[in-house]
Amino acid sequence: xxxxxxxxxxxxxxxxxxxxxxxxxIKGVITPFTVKYIKGxxxxxxxxxxxxVLKIDTPGGVLDSTRKIVQxxxxxxxxxxxxVSPQGARxxxxxxxxxxxxxxxxxxxxxxxxxxHPVSVTGKDIEGEIGKKIENDTVAFMKSIAEKxxxxxxxxxxxxxxxxxxxxxxxxxxxxxDLIVNSDSELLNKIEEKYQEKNLSPVYIKPDIYEKISIxxxxxxxxxxLLIIAILSIFLEIKMPGTxxxxxxxISALLLFLFGINIIPLxxxxxxxxxxxxxxxxxxxxxxxxxxxxxxxVVSLVFGMKLLxxxxxxxxxxxxxxxxxxxxSIILLIALIIGRLVLKDFKKKPETxxxxxxxxxxxxxxxxxxxxxxxxxxxxxxxxSEDTLSVGDTVQVTNYKDMTLYVKxx
Numbered sequence: 001x002x003x004x005x006x007x008x009x010x011x012x013x014x015x016x017x018x019x020x021x022x023x024x025x026i027k028g029v030i031t032p033f034t035v036k037y038i039k040g041x042x043x044x045x046x047x048x049x050x051x052x053v054l055k056i057d058t059p060g061g062v063l064d065s066t067r068k069i070v071q072x073x074x075x076x077x078x079x080x081x082x083x084v085s086p087q088g089a090r091x092x093x094x095x096x097x098x099x100x101x102x103x104x105x106x107x108x109x110x111x112x113x114x115x116x117h118p119v120s121v122t123g124k125d126i127e128g129e130i131g132k133k134i135e136n137d138t139v140a141f142m143k144s145i146a147e148k149x150x151x152x153x154x155x156x157x158x159x160x161x162x163x164x165x166x167x168x169x170x171x172x173x174x175x176x177x178d179l180i181v182n183s184d185s186e187l188l189n190k191i192e193e194k195y196q197e198k199n200l201s202p203v204y205i206k207p208d209i210y211e212k213i214s215i216x217x218x219x220x221x222x223x224x225x226l227l228i229i230a231i232l233s234i235f236l237e238i239k240m241p242g243t244x245x246x247x248x249x250x251i252s253a254l255l256l257f258l259f260g261i262n263i264i265p266l267x268x269x270x271x272x273x274x275x276x277x278x279x280x281x282x283x284x285x286x287x288x289x290x291x292x293x294x295x296x297x298v299v300s301l302v303f304g305m306k307l308l309x310x311x312x313x314x315x316x317x318x319x320x321x322x323x324x325x326x327x328x329s330i331i332l333l334i335a336l337i338i339g340r341l342v343l344k345d346f347k348k349k350p351e352t353x354x355x356x357x358x359x360x361x362x363x364x365x366x367x368x369x370x371x372x373x374x375x376x377x378x379x380x381x382x383x384x385s386e387d388t389l390s391v392g393d394t395v396q397v398t399n400y401k402d403m404t405l406y407v408k409x410x
Contacts, residue, residue: 022044030065051200057084070141080101084099084112107172112165139160184202224308233249265309274304364392385407
């Protein structure tokens with residue numbers, strides 16, 4: 001009985017003194033929302049005297065938001081461990097600063113880090129004095145992070161100066177990170193070894209509904225898709241009024257898009273290019289240009305989508321080439337459908353005037369020699385023919401002159 005009581009006390013004491021390791025997934029673009037998300041997780045870890053693991057998979061983000069996250073990491077009383085995970089993930093651009101700023105930097109196999117040079121989404125350097133100032137400021141920011149955490153300053157600054165990227169093994173060899181592990185459990189063991197802790201317990205922080213929506217809308221590809229859906233739906237509602245289905249879809253997509261651009265800064269000149277591209281496509285419907293307006297629409301849309309998030313302070317944020325290809329394919333498909341309808345309309349026989357009578361058939365009612373009257377399309381018409389005709393014969397209209405029909409015997 002005493003042994004059982006002692007065993008229960010040991011188990012209770014282990015749970016009582018166990019420390020929590022909070023796991024927080026950071027996916028997608030680093031935005032002002034990400035700052036709040038990470039700050040809340042840091043407060044949880046501090047209140048519990050534990051650790052916080054940031055599982056990172058990001059293409060980049062807003063530089064100002066990245067600075068705030070780094071500040072929160074430096075000021076945190078809890079230990080912050082960054083973990084580029086799962087395998088195949090990346091900590092690109094802005095994510096590099098967060099990883100190197102952490103107390104412990106870890107990557108999984110098959111991941112990469114780097115390409116932190118402040119470039120536009122077109123891949124070009126920011127030119128002029130402003131470009132130099134931004135580059136120098138970003139280099140100094142990276143250098144201060146590397147010096148504080150005792151990392152390889154030269155390798156860290158190369159990610160900014162030359163947009164250099166490192167695989168997990170290269171990053172470990174260059175002393176940019178501390179470890180390579182492939183699972184959460186393996187990481188927990190390494191944390192226990194490094195900080196001489198025992199009974200570390202993982203706690204996974206799950207986003208609430210608002211956070212899930214914000215994460216969803218922080219994807220540039222989602223915002224681009226919402227914008228296209230909004231524009232096309234509103235256009236369809238104008239063309240087919242009364243159902244309000246397209247109007248509802250369009251307004252909902254537009255509201256979500258407006259909410260999303262409060263998360264990611266937007267280039268409004270690029271937005272105008274996209275709207276111009278849609279306008280040119282609509283003009284093609286009413287002003288057939290044999291493809292010229294469609295070509296202008298595609299060019300305008302491609303440049304607009306490429307530059308949509310090309311704004312100072314945005315690092316690695318942009319609409320993917322796949323999304324651009326999908327949108328252009330949809331535009332070309334719509335243009336092809338419009339072209340077929342226009343061509344069909346062009347070839348179609350006129351529905352009014354004398355032209356509509358050609359090839360129609362009627363019945364001879366009065367005939368004398370080479371001329372007479374035929375009943376056609378509910379009316380009596382004067383007609384002439386080279387054929388020998390009799391009353392009651394069926395004839396077909398071949399041509400007309402003034403109000404007289406030229407007919408032949410069927």
